[in-house]
Amino acid sequence: xxxxxxxxxxxxxxxxxxxxxxxxxxxxxxxxxxxxxxxxxxxxxxxxxxxxxxxxxxxxxxxxxxxxxxxxxxxxxxxxxxxxxxxxxxxxxxxxxxxxxxxxxxxxxxxxxxxxxxxxxxxxxxxxxxxxxxxxxxxxxxxxxxxxxxxxxxxxxxxxxxxxxxxxxxxxxxxxxxxxxxxxxxxxxxxxxxxxxxxxxxxxxxxxxxxxxxxxxxxxxxxxxxxxxxxxxxxxxxxxxxxxxxxxxxxxxxxxxxxxxxxxxxxxxxxxxxxxxxxxxxxxxxxxxxxxxxxxxxxxxxxxxxxxxxxxxxxxxxxxxxxxxxxxxxxxxxxxxxxxxxxxxxxxxxxxxxxxxxxxxxxxxxxxxxxxxxxxxxxxxxxxxxxxxxxxxxxxxxxxxxxxxxxxxxxxxxxxxxxxxxxxxxxxxxxxxxxxxxxxxxxxxxxxxxxxxxxxxxxxxxxxxxxxxxxxxxxxxxxxxxxxxxxxxxxxxxxxxxxxxxxxxxxxxxxxxxxxxxxxxxxxxxxxxxxxxxxxxxxxxxxxxxxxxxxxxxxxxxxxxxxxxxxxxxxxxxxxxxxxxxxxxxxxxxxxxxxxxxxxxxxxxxxxxxxxxxxxxxxxxxxxxxxxxxxxxxxxxxxxxx
DNA sequence: ATTGTCTGCCC
DNA sequence: ATTCTGC
DNA sequence: GCAGAATGGGCAGACAAT
Numbered sequence: 001x002x003x004x005x006x007x008x009x010x011x012x013x014x015x016x017x018x019x020x021x022x023x024x025x026x027x028x029x030x031x032x033x034x035x036x037x038x039x040x041x042x043x044x045x046x047x048x049x050x051x052x053x054x055x056x057x058x059x060x061x062x063x064x065x066x067x068x069x070x071x072x073x074x075x076x077x078x079x080x081x082x083x084x085x086x087x088x089x090x091x092x093x094x095x096x097x098x099x100x101x102x103x104x105x106x107x108x109x110x111x112x113x114x115x116x117x118x119x120x121x122x123x124x125x126x127x128x129x130x131x132x133x134x135x136x137x138x139x140x141x142x143x144x145x146x147x148x149x150x151x152x153x154x155x156x157x158x159x160x161x162x163x164x165x166x167x168x169x170x171x172x173x174x175x176x177x178x179x180x181x182x183x184x185x186x187x188x189x190x191x192x193x194x195x196x197x198x199x200x201x202x203x204x205x206x207x208x209x210x211x212x213x214x215x216x217x218x219x220x221x222x223x224x225x226x227x228x229x230x231x232x233x234x235x236x237x238x239x240x241x242x243x244x245x246x247x248x249x250x251x252x253x254x255x256x257x258x259x260x261x262x263x264x265x266x267x268x269x270x271x272x273x274x275x276x277x278x279x280x281x282x283x284x285x286x287x288x289x290x291x292x293x294x295x296x297x298x299x300x301x302x303x304x305x306x307x308x309x310x311x312x313x314x315x316x317x318x319x320x321x322x323x324x325x326x327x328x329x330x331x332x333x334x335x336x337x338x339x340x341x342x343x344x345x346x347x348x349x350x351x352x353x354x355x356x357x358x359x360x361x362x363x364x365x366x367x368x369x370x371x372x373x374x375x376x377x378x379x380x381x382x383x384x385x386x387x388x389x390x391x392x393x394x395x396x397x398x399x400x401x402x403x404x405x406x407x408x409x410x411x412x413x414x415x416x417x418x419x420x421x422x423x424x425x426x427x428x429x430x431x432x433x434x435x436x437x438x439x440x441x442x443x444x445x446x447x448x449x450x451x452x453x454x455x456x457x458x459x460x461x462x463x464x465x466x467x468x469x470x471x472x473x474x475x476x477x478x479x480x481x482x483x484x485x486x487x488x489x490x491x492x493x494x495x496x497x498x499x500x501x502x503x504x505x506x507x508x509x510x511x512x513x514x515x516x517x518x519x520x521x522x523x524x525x526x527x528x529x530x531x532x533x534x535x536x537x538x539x540x541x542x543x544x545x546x547x548x549x550x551x552x553x554x555x556x557x558x559x560x561x562x563x564x565x566x567x568x569x570x571x572x573x574x575x576x577x578x579x580x581x582x583x584x585x586x587x588x589x590x591x592x593x594x595x596x597x598x599x600x601x602x603x604x605x606x607x608x609x610x611x612x613x614x615x616x617x618x619x620x621x622x623x624x625x626x627x628x629x630x631x632x633x634x635x636x637x638x639x640x641x642x
Numbered sequence: 643a644t645t646g647t648c649t650g651c652c653c
Numbered sequence: 654a655t656t657c658t659g660c
Numbered sequence: 661g662c663a664g665a666a667t668g669g670g671c672a673g674a675c676a677a678t
Contacts, residue, residue: 016660016663059674061649131648131675166664252655277652297651345652345671444653462662493666494658501667521667522656571653571654574669606653606669607654 001110002026003041004149010163019165023173024180030112031181031226039222040116046170047161049119051217052296053244058122058157060134062090065157068138073097088496089162091154094142098150107144115141115153162493168209174222175208175230176201182229204230211237213246213460214395216296239395241320242282244292246460248324248387250447250468254475256431259448259467267451269401270434271425272443273468274384275341276328279303281310281383283321285393291327301351303327305419306383313383313412313420319393321411324457325385326423332380336418337640338442339379342574348375385412386423389457401455427451435469442639444571445470472571472607479631481506481568481605481623482614484514487546487556488536491529495521498529499536503556504568504608506581508625514562515580515602515625516552518570523610536560553578565617568608573632576604585629587636603628 006026010019023045030038043049050056069090070077075097083093118141122134138157145153155161165173179201207230211221215237224236239245250273253259278294289307291300300307306327314321329344330336388408389397396404405425414420424441426434435446449455450465458465472478483504491500501521505514524532536542536558543559546552550562553576575586580602588600614621636642 014659057650059649063648126674128675160665162665164664168663275653293652295651299652341653342670347672349651349672491666494664495666519668522654525657570668576669577671579669604669608668609655 001112001115001149002029003044003112004147004152007045007152007161007163008148010165014164016169019163019169020173020176023165023170024176027174027177028181031177035226037112038226039219040112042170042174042218042222043116044112044156045163045165045173046167047156047159048218049116049123051219053217053292053298055298056120056123058119058134059126059130060122060138060157062158064131064135065090065138065154067135068142068157069094069097069154071135072139072142073101085490086496088490088492089151089155090158091151094154095148095151098142098145106146107140109146110141110144110149110153115156119156160493167212171208171212172205174225175204178208178225178230179204207234209460210234213458214239215243216246216460217243239322239390239397241322241390241393242284242288242290244280244282244296245322245389245397246296247278247280247294248457248459248466249462250466251462251464252473253467253469254473256469259431259469262464262467263448263450264454264464266453267427268448269405269425269427269451270431270446270448271386271423272438272441273445273447273470274326274328274338274423275442275444276326276344276381276384279306279325279327279383280389281307281321281323281325281385283310283314283317283323285317285320287311287317299349302347302349303381304351306381309381309383309416309419312415313385315411315413318391321391322389322395323383323385323408323412324387324389325383327381327383329379330382330418331640332418334640336380336382338382340442340572340639340641343379343641344381347378347381351375380419382418383420384423385420386425387457397457397459399456400452401449401457402451404457431469435471439471440638445473470571472569478569478571480611481517481570481628482565482617482621483517483568484562484565484619484622485536485560486514486516486550486552486562487554487559489519489557495529498533499558500524500529502532503552503554504566505550505552505562505622506625506628507620507622508551508582509620510625511551513549513551513580514547514619514622515583516550516554517579517581517603517628518568518605518608519554520566520568520608520610522608523569528610551580551583553580562619565614565619565622567611567614568605569611570605570609571607572605572635573603573628574606575601577601579604582625582629582632585625586632587642603632 006022009022030041080093083096084090087093125133141153180197183197211233221233221237224233253262280292282290289310291303293299329339331339385408388404391407438446447466447468455465483506485502486505487503488499489501491498501519503516503519505516508515541561543561546559583600583602586603
């Protein structure tokens with residue numbers, strides 16, 4: 001399979017231009033010779049099987065793939081584990097297993113389409129016995145691998161290809177390939193197209209990225225490119241109500257000054273950053289509501305009540321609307337107060353099938369009642385709308401933010417208080433005050449958004465028009481924790497050879513225990529990794545089993561002799577099924593969610609990252625479980641779950 | 643019927 | 654989600 | 661400053677094992 005050779009070449013260089021060249025050449029030859037292979041090649045290159053909105057899951061991961069490798073190569077589990085540990089890559093490990101293997105009869109060689117079809121086949125299989133069948137199917141593919149194909153098949157199956165090129169680079173390569181193909185077929189290959197084509201290629205790349213951001217649908221895009229080139233794609237790939245648009249994202253900032261300098265001159269608005277799930281809500285002309293997640297999964301089934309709330313709030317869908325929003329958990333019994341993310345995440349993902357549309361909602365406002373519940377017993381939600389991407393069936397992305405917000409306000413009415421609202425925002429310049437108010441109102445922080453010029457909605461962009469600020473981004477504002485490293489795992493990929501992540505614990509003076517709070521793998525420099533790994537592994541500071549005074553639900557391959565304290569920052573504390581910090585000192589359930597059989601739960605830290613080593617502290621000076629319990633309770637009061 | 647493991651997705 | 658690194 | 665990579669906590673759901 002000629003794609004494996006391209007991947008091999010991609011992974012062999014760190015140069016971005018060279019990678020672009022390799023992929024573009026690969027796509028060019030497919031375009032010229034077997035265009036029907038282009039789409040599967042594009043999918044495989046960006047490590048996808050299908051678009052997210054199709055809901056296609058292979059349902060296999062490291063564990064099942066490991067079984068398949070064992071089955072296909074006859075390797076001993078212990079041997080494969082050793083190879084995986086030393087190479088830091090299951091694909092490399094499998095490649096090594098396969099290298100010492102000779103087959104009696106070689107099966108049919110793999111093809112791009114054949115592999116992609118096989119992946120779709122994995123996704124289609126299900127029900128009793130499906131795991132065994134999937135493992136067998138993967139083993140069959142692995143047996144047919146030649147040369148470097150094993151590495152790439154395994155990396156594909158575990159969705160971690162590490163070629164150094166992902167979706168954006170793949171799209172750029174695709175655009176370049178199509179642009180050159182178009183030029184060279186017009187000039188019948190007589191002109192050295194690469195020379196004259198550079199600006200044209202850059203334009204094609206911008207156009208193709210735009211296409212994908214407006215209409216993230218690779219089959220549609222690739223089909224249009226083959227049929228009508230870049231121009232054809234631009235015509236085809238447009239915003240349509242009912243089809244997802246890549247959401248615009250916000251860039252993090254470390255403080256007010258940083259935020260302002262990123263935003264640049266000009267006016268802006270600050271908006272609360274609600275801690276829920278992103279929701280792109282499409283209301284079709286016939287009233288049908290579809291909700292897409294940030295990664296463009298169709299989550300309508302999870303949020304029928306949210307869909308109903310939008311139906312009720314929309315005055316008239318006209319030819320269709322697209323609303324950008326955050327869905328948050330709320331407590332109707334406490335005046336629809338916001339509840340923490342962890343509550344929202346307990347919602348069943350597959351709601352009952354029921355039709356929600358505007359006509360039903362209109363009926364409700366004129367007397368008949370529509371029960372806006374999700375699945376029985378699930379937390380109530382509120383749709384917090386903050387932007388409008390299409391109005392009366394037509395995209396309004398190019399309008400300035402203030403105009404989009406005005407249209408959003410005109411198009412909707414908070415019919416049922418607390419189930420649909422517009423995001424709280426203001427145009428004042430007192431960002432820090434607004435940040436504190438937002439946090440007091442159970443929000444994560446704020447997002448500042450440019451107004452006027454440069455405030456268009458740019459799908460897929462994480463640029464400077466939206467800047468987010470959270471308490472824990474600001475040095476000195478958020479909580480930090482002084483935690484003790486108690487164990488670790490062997491790093492993968494670029495962190496092979498280092499210990500990563502590291503398990504960290506707080507100190508419980510009452511029991512004399514170190515209780516785990518989180519794993520951490522962020523915030524360390526490469527130099528720190530080298531030093532730290534040597535400190536523990538070569539410095540004779542590891543143990544066979546965890547010391548008796550260590551308490552955790554985790555099982556590390558490497559346990560430390562606990563001896564130092566690291567400062568760790570995080571966003572907030574959650575109740576954990578595996579970490580034991582402050583166990584018994586905090587309530588055992590998250591609000592109304594189900595308990596866990598009386599085992600009790602400890603606290604864990606959300607979004608942990610390393611700040612510095614506290615050389616001045618010993619393990620008994622670490623943050624105590626009592627301090628953690630106190631922080632958790634304070635936070636619960638703020639969040640309305642106490 | 644219950645429990646444990648794995649996956650995929652949210653942040 | 655957060656962070657670091659090479660281009 | 662972008663793009664890529666390596667990972668964080670934690671949930672529901674799908675299967676397998678008991």
